[in-house]
Amino acid sequence: MRLREKGKKDGPVITMPWDAAQAALAAGTHEAAEGASVDEGSTPGSITQQAGQGGDAPNDDLDDKTKVELEQLAKERGVDIGEAKTKADIVKALRAA
Incomplete structure (x- = not known):
């Protein structure tokens, strides 16, 4: 941001x-x-x-995306975010994938 x-x-x-x-x-x-x-x-x-x-x-734009955008991106990439409770958890999962 x-x-x-x-x-x-x-x-x-x-x-x-x-x-x-x-x-x-x-x-x-x-x-x-x-x-x-x-x-x-x-x-x-x-x-x-x-x-x-x-x-x-990291040189990505994940921090600038909304939680809904991150959830959609995770779905597109096939990243499991079932354990994620916060936006930060989703970003962490996407970066780890």
Whole structure:
């Protein structure tokens, strides 16, 4: 999900995994940067490192998809997500497949 620090309209756009983005939004430190150009200083994965998840996020768009889109993708790929309870579980299963 693409965010920028709250109150910094011209600040860099930061790409975060879904769960980290939700936490940042809930904490009030960031706001959605949807519609911002990718060339506006986007730094994919930078928050992933700050969140302690280590390294850049995988080079896929799974974190940007909705849960329904992920379920459809899993069905298309034949990935069993029967044990998945959250969106993060589905993403993990898709990446492991």
